[in-house]
Amino acid sequence: MDPQLSPDACSHHIKKETWKHTLLLSFQSLGVIYGQLSTAPLYVFGTIPEKDIASEETAFELFSFIFWTMTIISLLKYAFIVLGADDDGEGGTFALYSILCRHAKVGLLPNDRAANEVMHYEAGSPFRIKAESRARRAIEKHKSSHYLMLFLALFGSCMIIGDGVLTPALSVFSASSGLQRSLSDMSHMFSYSKSRQESISKDLKRYVPVPSACAILVCLFMLQHYGTHKIGFMFAPIVIVWLFFISGVGIYNIFRWNHHIIYAISPVYMYKFIRNVHIKSWRALGRIILCVAGSQAMFADLGHFSKKSIKITFLCLIYPVLILCYAGQAAYISKNLHVKNFNHLSESVPEHIRHFFIALSLLASAVGSQATITASFSIINQCLSLGCFPRVKVIHTSDKIHGQVYIPDINWLLMLLSLTVTVGFHDIIKIGNAAGLAVVSGMLVTTCLMSLVIALYWEKNLLESVCFLLFFGFIEASYVSACMLNFHKGAWYLVVLLIFSLTIMLAWHYGTMKKYEFDLQNKVSTEWLTDLSPGLGVSRVPGIGFIYTDIVMGIPAFFSHFITNLPAFHQVLIFVSFKSLPVPYVHPSRRYLIGRVGPKEYKVYRCVVRHGYCDHIRDTDGFEEQIIGSIGEFISVEENDFESLTSPEGRMIVVGKPSSSPDGKALIPMNDTSSNVGPASLANNETQVSPLNDITEIETSCSAPVKRKKKVRFMLPADSPKMRDCVREELQQLIDARESGTAYFLGQSHLSVRNGSDFLKRFLIMMYSFCDRNCRQPPVALNIPYAALVEVGMVYTI
Template structure:
């Protein structure tokens, strides 16, 4: 009984977080396909309606159910999903002979992750705007409040991010259960009025439309793909809820509900082609229920937006921990759930970008033109990386990989190509955002490598430094207490420790040189957390400790002290006051070869966003000493 309740709670939570984006796609997908303002609109006719609804059904089936639920979600990184999981799987398990290919695919994956930032800007804008546009259907006289009301809802959403989603999160699941139940009921009502729409479930209608009217159908794919926006969330949130709950929620509630609603909208357009295309989602709702539906849709789209914003926070944290971004200030908004984080800089950058999108594009239909490129790009890259893993790591045979990969990548490629036709109409925006983010990520990684090399030269060998200390005559003065010097690794000496010895000629009774290592796995168990080395001179009471964290772990240094004691070094922490020492680096642009001048400027500018190291590692301010140095690139 208890196990069933826990499983039900996970499925309810998955409904509230995972399916918000894809579950609100019926708000704008069919409307966008037939929109008169679309330069490549599909004209309403019986054959076109059947073809479009059939394409939507098979797009959702192939991309979401087959690609993600049945295939990609099996490629988990210790239970974690998302494109970052695929990147780390490729980097961690690639054979030496395939190293170059693995690096190229990892770079492609980073570009896919970069496109997600474009998605995280457009999703809140189009979702909330499309929901509030229902006011125009229910009460046309107050249509002028749509943009101000949308802006107010979005600002409120971003303001509330700092409070976390703990209390609100418990409401997400029930709201989405109500949402899916209502849109399914509306769909059934529409189907009952014109049951012939059920013929669209046959792939012959999708095939006839695609191949019989390829010019029209190809351009329609740019709007049809809106039905699968949010597919990446199924995979990205797998670590929070597990494959089973997400799969069951999709197959038994979400998939049937959205398909019933699409069929109902198709039936309505068949019955009233002139009037219904203005907003088939809201016109499918009985007149008495449209105002309540506006409120329910707004709640559902806020939830969808919350999921994408939280995903941007998580992606930022993971990118920083594997070396593609500087450490940003991260607030943990829940004591119970480490994954609930708030990144202020990202939050307000997204807020400005989302509001700019709303007031620039002004309608959800116009925003839809810009929406598909980021989504289809990420899906295509995810599919490609999955089949590389399936072939190289799982040893799938070629006869198994080639036909499945060819089918799925052809579908993904058609969607991506169709969305490229929208470049002059706004699709350039998420692509440009993705390119800019990709340049920032790769520039930071390259610049960080250059800084690391120069810093290693300045720090010198740790072994040689310890040998010098051991052989020093007279011995260095030791004072009561324990000092913890944070360092980058085990090869070089901490700059702060070297400066302390050279200028103050003193060390504490016990010294711990602590290196934080982020592994390409989401979590590391406490039993595997530490590696302790006395550096060959046990009597010197100087220890090197390597602390391993996963990219989804919180790098809390004080929390390591009980683990150090448990590892047999309790005497090192029982001598009184504990002091933490940090080495900070000021980076200046110089003439070091290896990076163009404009990328050096970008690297230095990005470095200014770096969060305070003491705050990042959660060091107590009153016990932390910071020493600085300068490096020129």
Template sequence: MEEFSRQLHGKKVLRRFDSLDIESSTVPGRQGHGIPEGWSVVLHLAFQSIGIVYGDIGTSPLYVYASTFSNGIKHNDDILGVLSLIFYTLTLIPLVKYVFIVLQANDNGEGGQFALYSLICRDAKVGLIPNQQAAEDDQEVSNFQLELPSSRHELIASRVKSKLESSQFAKFFLLLATMLGTAMVIGDGVLTPCISVLSAVGGIKRATSAVTDDMIVWISVAILIFLFMIQRFGTDKVGYTFAPIICVWFAFIGGIGLFNFIKFDPTVVKALNPKYIVQYFQRNKTEAWVSLGGTVLAITGAEALFADVGHFTVRSIQISMCSVTYPALILAYAGQASFLRKHNHLVKDAFFESIPDPLYSPTFVLAILATIVASQAMISGTFSMVQQSLSLDCFPRVKIVHTSAKYEGQVYIPEVNYLLMLACIGVTLGFRSTAKIGNAYGIAVVFVMALTSAFLVLIMIMIWKSHILLIVSYVLVIGTLELLYLSSVLYKFDQGGYLPLAFAAVLMSIMYIWNDVHRRKYFYELNNKVSLEKLNEIGAADTKFCRLPGLALFYSELVQGIPPIFKHYVANVPAMHSTIVFVSIKSLPISKVAVEERFLFRRVELKDQNVFRCVVRYGYTDRPQEQEPLEEMLVERLKEFIVDDFWFAQSKLNDVENDGESLDAGLVNEDVKHVDEEEVEREIEGLDEAWRAGVVHLIGENEVVAGKGAGIGKRFLINYAYNFLRKNLSQTENVFDNIPRKRMLKVGMIYEL
């Protein structure tokens, strides 16, 4: 209490939130987690990134040539054509596109499909996710309505933004495309362990002929089971701990590649000339086009460069890619090409056959370890993608376990982990070879890349306002290359290519069902909110209601009006607490919200009652359960708000009194004129008394059913599909984890949507 008295009597710089702006791009504290950019820190992060980011793309040399030449090598110069393809693909997509362009489109330090989507949503009003709905007093409008275009690029940006904002189809399409990209990345989390582990274990055939293909499959399954079992212990740290393993792996494959390049055929350097690509297509025509499905596997994991940028910095990833990963991969592929020029018949096991005998054993062990690191990194990335989807209400609220207080990316989701394990085992036992899995893998990889390019073009037009020639060049070079690869991998749809699309269809159905019903619930509450007039009638009915000492927190999705849960509660329990706070917990489509900006308060004008509205905001990488207990933070911030509100009223009153011009005195609220320090202190004392008397957290326990007269599709969506997901997945409200269970009261309601 003494602290607040000092604030009342001392000078204080005010910051008052007149509207509950839950999505403005100008919200303080949105600058991301901001890792320092000192060179020592950058180099340290660059080293750590090798263990997290490059495991997938770094293990691609295990199977690229075998997948590309699935029918054998028919002409020796075909090797030069494929090497040239690999070189230019690695240069244009992972290096130019991702490292130097896409990484610049991070969302305050975070990457991934939802990061691109949220970046677009904050610049244009195209979001359909309920947590992006502004409060009733928020008069913010889109930037294009406020800024007059001063150049041709800004004019194009304004027109594109206007078209998107006025098209409901475009809004749905953007959300569905984001869900598709996320589903494909999750599908990648299934296929990466399968193809990587199976390829590495296959190297044992060189050591002994006693090992059969069936034995290789079952050994791979055993490794996969072990891999998924250890995820619960927080294996995201394995990427950091095993960064030296991946560094040694790159040193081995780069060194072996250089040795083979010098020993067998240094003339493969001719592959730098793209004419060999043209000749390769002229000789093989359709077969060359089909073989692109194998070549594209050289860039698997490129999306991890962007998805994992939140753990590091843009500069650290650029350094590690340019100084270690890219040179090692080029040398590895060039060395295998030199070896194959002399040993065409060994293309099925090109990687292990090209290893010098003294280095075979350590390279085989390194390959196993590298594929485990690559696989678990993709699994952890899948957990992060699910967490982002869940935070934006696009995935059922499955249980999320944070396995480390130090590293924010270390999450474990039991249901997802076991489903991924079963899917990996099923794929490995069903396909049994890297060639067939490669057909499925290619579709997942290229689909995500194409979607990233589509989002990036929108960002280049609307946000960066890039020159039209740069945009056209990007589309013609990168876009054309990705579409060419996409057409090739789709050709193998019936040879395993259907698998990632089937995964994506199932995941998208789950995400769409959950998001659609969640939006319906939100707008049901919005349409059935309690008006202030009705609230005043309730407050004035002193004869019907008992006044209880204590603090009541009513939780709702709404930031507009009074939630229907309150009306339902007082209709059945005719009692009101001395202090009431309507709380909305929002997961924003940004990475982090600073603690000091977490709570936004407003007063609710209810006669003779202390009633407030509060929005509690979290980013999708914040962890509410590891913060200070919610109710303690809320009460402390509410006290600060009461003090700030007093100073705001005083400054407003002083401005009017000191203004020499004639002003209508009615513009100043009469209540403001009589505010004094004693009243503020009494209000804070009343809040302390309510806090000491006890806190009750009232949370809606909603049963959702289709309304009367609903069609068959709507009834199936709500009554069966949504409720099936809700009942069969262990629901958890992570934002409620720091609420004492003994003081939590659930209020049951039926929502007829």
């Protein structure tokens, strides 16, 4: 990527990562990324019915599958190959999709050619497509392939969200079941009758696992607002103790019960399993895939850490410890087929430390859920930025690592769904069946997208891409077939969850796309606005008007509708467009693209704010001041700037870097703590607050109390002999307009479907309208003060 587009100090990306920082991130990753992988032994063998493990040979064969599945998928695929396909340090399904959008032109949001040039304009831009190839031409030519890639990206995202619902329920419930068995064993120490002991066991099974699991889940989700950084430090010590404990127990079991389990790493045991396979034994593979549950978090949570830290931790600690643990458990199972609940991890722990293990497993199970929850936040944040998820509040929990986010609405929704799964199923086998399908389906989507990245982005030989797809795709497809055999035993819940979440994503994307197409088709030319004269009854009033619009060329239909009904607009107009680009970050110095709309005397400007899918510019304080400062820079360098884009509306200049003029910045910001915020009007709006500052509740009546709010005022440089008089005059007019007040114009769209439209179109538009009414509203998302907001309603007939 062009270094101009890569964030420096404000990015998660560190050019020269020190060993100290790598070790620190490795330590934190234990509590966030590897919690799920580390706690998988709690339920991998435990989700397999006891009757399906009928002999010592079966235990050896299942361990052989675990060893090679972890080696091929977790180690080879994710640690060595997929981690190399990061999108400027970001990972996940949408990171792969954004790479394809840039390098294969598969994006589906419509743009006219001029608007596309404006959005992607950059000197030395990484958006320029690489040399044509047969594969790239074929993909670009067939529109169906574009829809297929978007569907794969959304499908993979839904699988990660589904994993975020099921894994917390699975890991916590499995640990709680161990607690119930431990208490049941303690009851046998008392001299109760056999019937009394059976009654106690039933009561413990009914009243211990589900309530304790629910209590732990509630506590876990309540901790999420502290952010990845703090949670990583809190959870990492627990994972370290857990890893050393289970590795020690594994070594003990290997030498205590059956050291011949080491021979099971031979693929011959897998061959024996497949040779004698039948439906019941094949179903067991749907639970074995849970041994790699959490491997996808290595890639999905990449934005929270670094590739080096993730890889070092996995190779040096996670992988060898888990192999030892599974080997020890399989060794115990092979010699204890007569013991009740022999396939549960707690039974393989020596009795004198079993109670300590139960307490530790309860803590570790909560940690194990963190990886999927964090991955869900990351993937939804990416979907949101690319217009594939309804507006929700995103809180960035770190100023240094921008990939660390917390989404309150999603957090509570995941908690509710996890509790529903725990209470509704209260069966580790059924929950495991659904979780296994979620894990392997997400991995299969990653394999499909990764094969395209190898061919189109890495530009490897087509044979290498096909081999990657066939090798890993065949393995994962085999596991999918095993999971589908358990569809009626719990896996159906994942399908219901998939239909629900995928419908919302597709409906939101469809509605966004149709709304944008309507805006493009009904926009008004710039001449329509600039040709308006006082003779036509249109007047200019003091102040600045910010018009928020999705289009980057022309006048939006809602604003022309407003002018037609109320023929007046502000002394200075600024058309602001937020445009998400298929990159993780856009450097602040390259973020604003400023240009004029019409002749200078009209003082109408356009500001295109370009951002990546991990940027959080809409939550940045002082956004209004940044735009005004950028326009001031544009005015001062307009005549002499040679790095500009000539658009149909005129020149547009990238603004944000320090001014190269000897006079410094065109406008000097000054903090003013005595500004008043009161009722707003179009003629004289005295509300002078940033649209991205915290919203202050303001009464709109005439008797409303005036509230005090900080603002940034501007002044011209004291001594600037090289600044021309016309430039100084225009800058002074901009300052005066700011002092007169600011108003914000938003289009309030109401989508309706044309008569005669098919059911699918009506359903998608209905779902979009429902989500639009109930999600976070644009004024809130933009932090616009309601006292200064002007909403213009329009009906969009789709």
